[in-house]
Amino acid sequence: MLLADAYIDRIDFLKYLPQTDCRECGARSCQEFLEDLKLGTKGPEDCPDIPESLYYPFQVSLNADKLLPKFPCLTAPRPGPAGLMEINVTGDDSPVLISGNNVHTQDVITSILGTTKSPFFVLFADTRGDTVDMAMILGSLTVEVINREVIRSGILERTAHQEIVIPGLAAALCSQLRQSTGWNVTVGPICVAELPLFFGERWLPPNLKGNTF
Ligand code: SF4
Missing domain, CATH: 1.10.15.40 (Electron transport complex subunit B, putative Fe-S cluster)
Structure with a gap:
């Protein structure tokens, strides 16, 4: 599946x-x-x-x-909580990831982030429960929606870098988001499972005794 x-x-x-x-x-x-x-x-x-x-x-x-947990693509809206989630012990240099508030998306993202001890902020924008792919089709993930969530979360006061990583599927929003915010916006991978390679040496294993699958 x-x-x-x-x-x-x-x-x-x-x-x-x-x-x-x-x-x-x-x-x-x-x-x-x-x-x-x-x-x-x-x-x-x-x-x-x-x-x-x-x-x-x-x-x-x-x-x-x-x-990763297996859920259908192009799933019906399933809203989870919107807002900021902190993974591990975050600091002002922790990366900030943007995604939508579909519960399946949230499960997939937290599962992959569970494979590292590195800290991350994840900002779940209120896409009315749409997955990112559906949100881009239906227009529920927009620059305005991301802006609103960034401001509401207070993430800019929590980080020194003012840099956010948006999903690869939302690449079309990148330049507009850059212009409207002045932030450094990086387009991340299309697949969340690529995040470990995307972050490379920052993706540290949870312990040093080896992790097997
Ligand atoms: S050793 Fe590395 S660089 Fe050389 S062919 Fe194999 S994968 Fe490619």
């Missing part, structure tokens, strides 16, 4: 590989290595040019289909 706001098949793993096709891993290309990674016949440590700090993010993103 597809996952609400997940789109695991749209994770662009290749962009996190060196893409030099040097063959030191035994594969004929980085693309072939990626197929081996997905099959589990090779691990990120088999490529000498993947930094060790990415081993864990690769492990999480590659196994996301086993980790």
